[in-house]
Amino acid sequence: KNEVEQSPQNLTAQEGEFITINCSYSVGISALHWLQQHPGGGIVSLFMLSSGKKKHGRLIATINIQEKHSSLHITASHPRDSAVYICAAFIYYGGSQGNLIFGKGTKLSVKP
Amino acid sequence: GAGVSQSPSNKVTEKGKDVELRCDPISGHTALYWYRQRLGQGLEFLIYFQGNSAPDKSGLPSDRFSAERTGESVSTLTIQRTQQEDSAVYLCASSLTRGNTEAFFGQGTRLTVV
Numbered sequence: 001k002n003e004v005e006q007s008p009q010n011l012t013a014q015e016g017e018f019i020t021i022n023c024s025y026s027v028g029i030s031a032l033h034w035l036q037q038h039p040g041g042g043i044v045s046l047f048m049l050s051s052g053k054k055k056h057g058r059l060i061a062t063i064n065i066q067e068k069h070s071s072l073h074i075t076a077s078h079p080r081d082s083a084v085y086i087c088a089a090f091i092y093y094g095g096s097q098g099n100l101i102f103g104k105g106t107k108l109s110v111k112p
Numbered sequence: 113g114a115g116v117s118q119s120p121s122n123k124v125t126e127k128g129k130d131v132e133l134r135c136d137p138i139s140g141h142t143a144l145y146w147y148r149q150r151l152g153q154g155l156e157f158l159i160y161f162q163g164n165s166a167p168d169k170s171g172l173p174s175d176r177f178s179a180e181r182t183g184e185s186v187s188t189l190t191i192q193r194t195q196q197e198d199s200a201v202y203l204c205a206s207s208l209t210r211g212n213t214e215a216f217f218g219q220g221t222r223l224t225v226v
Contacts, residue, residue, distance in 0.1 A: 042217075045217065099160050
């Protein structure tokens with residue numbers, strides 16, 4: 001079982017719809033990242049969360065540490081939001097050892 | 113520079129040759145990660161450097177893969193005797209310290225082994 005699970009794997013929406021992508025993790029983490037990967041491969045960091053909620057433009061990310069769950073919301077979606085959204089959790093293994101563990105990504109397609 | 117820089121951006125090599133990929137992290141970032149992404153696949157951890165601590169090499173797929181980093185500077189990922197299954201985009205990321213700060217990604221090196 002992957003330590004970081006994302007859902008849905010694929011999501012098609014109409015322009016203007018409210019979108020939610022979910023991420024759950026099975027181990028204790030120190031931070032959770034939401035990343036965006038466009039066709040062509042470049043990855044951009046959207047948010048880094050360790051608690052609560054963050055907002056940037058039409059994007060909102062929330063995290064519930066007790067429930068080991070995070071969500072990424074996109075309000076008033078637009079075709080340019082079409083991308084793969086990846087959840088990544090930083091997991092400590094002890095001492096200074098740790099790693100970003102990635103979910104498999106959610107491929108979002110927003111139709112005009 | 114302002115971001116994480118990787119070079120080359122594209123590399124085509126013949127099977128059996130050695131390749132070296134370079135990552136320049138953001139200045140002052142102590143944590144550096146290497147990942148690869150094969151076509152249509154998710155991101156796969158390779159190696160993690162944290163300051164002067166021993167790196168976490170648990171993700172390296174074989175002994176043909178090695179990586180070096182001196183202090184908090186440039187890192188090189190070396191693949192010896194390349195195989196076709198090594199074809200992938202190799203991504204580097206850095207963060208200010210361990211995981212609870214934002215990770216910044218380079219644009220990747222697209223490696224094609226023919």
